[in-house]
């Protein structure tokens with residue numbers, strides 16, 4: 552059997568908070584587990600295995616009644632803890648009738664689920680994406696369902712050198728690939744930084760800044776295992792001190808990314824693009840979200856094609872260059888988490 556590619560004892564985003572409601576059941580796959588999600592009347596979340604205890608019909612085909620999910624096939628009911636609460640045509644409930652329930656919570660506009668041992672689910676371990684609902688920031692995002700190993704997106708985000716080649720019409724130019732980066736790690740996170748001085752601004756950044764002249768540009772990438780990556784990125788007019796810490800003359804974005812494995816070769820990529828300027832400009836929010844979505848499609852095309860080759864050539868190694876230092880470290884942490892569960 553092939554080695555596991557993801558740990559189970561971790562929080563993964565399974566949906567945007569607004570996608571899980573009280574009247575319908577959302578079906579998702581996370582780490583090879585089928586999950587049915589809904590909300591109770593008090594807005595709390597419920598997540599159970601999406602296969603009925605009776606004959607394995609998907610519970611997501613059913614409906615919600617008094618906070619419980621009703622199986623569409625023969626009407627068994629289960630509560631959010633997975634216990635059967637009603638069996639039609641019999642007075643008592645068969646002992647042991649239950650489905651697996653998953654720890655689940657709302658945080659930073661996302662629904663996070665813990666597919667592993669429920670006893671280990673510690674809410675303080677949810678990766679930090681607070682910019683997504685911080686009043687000092689605004690923005691929006693989307694979900695990409697991609698046909699690839701989630702770690703290929705981790706690789707992609709931990710090394711933004713690819714912007715020069717994949718995104719040359721928007722956020723990339725030669726300055727990105729020409730500037731070396733610095734990688735640091737502490738066992739719990741990995742940080743990659745790249746500071747570009749006195750460069751031409753790529754088209755997307757020129758438009759955001761709205762000023763002529765060369766810029767200083769920063770990219771600070773932070774990985775939290777197993778699959779959350781926050782980009783602190785921006786540009787400012789050259790020499791205004793942005794690279795020394797004064798960003799007041801520039802523009803600053805956070806790109807929030809978390810890529811949850813559905814299976815070994817498919818994933819759900821949740822992302823959000825947030826800014827700390829022009830907070831009430833709704834048109835800008837839409838424009839930025841749609842621009843970013845089209846930039847990310849450029850990644851998806853390359854990475855899904857890469858996955859096809861990887862699947863066709865399972866014995867070929869993925870080689871590691873200087874530019875891969877960040878993803879190398881990130882993958883080491885993922886490997887360690889998987890090994891600890893073995």
Ligand code: FES
Nearest residue numbers: 603605606622625
């Ligand atoms: S399969 Fe669900 S009630 Fe029979």
Ligand SMILES: [Fe+2]
Nearest residue numbers: 713717718850
């Ligand atoms: Fe990209």
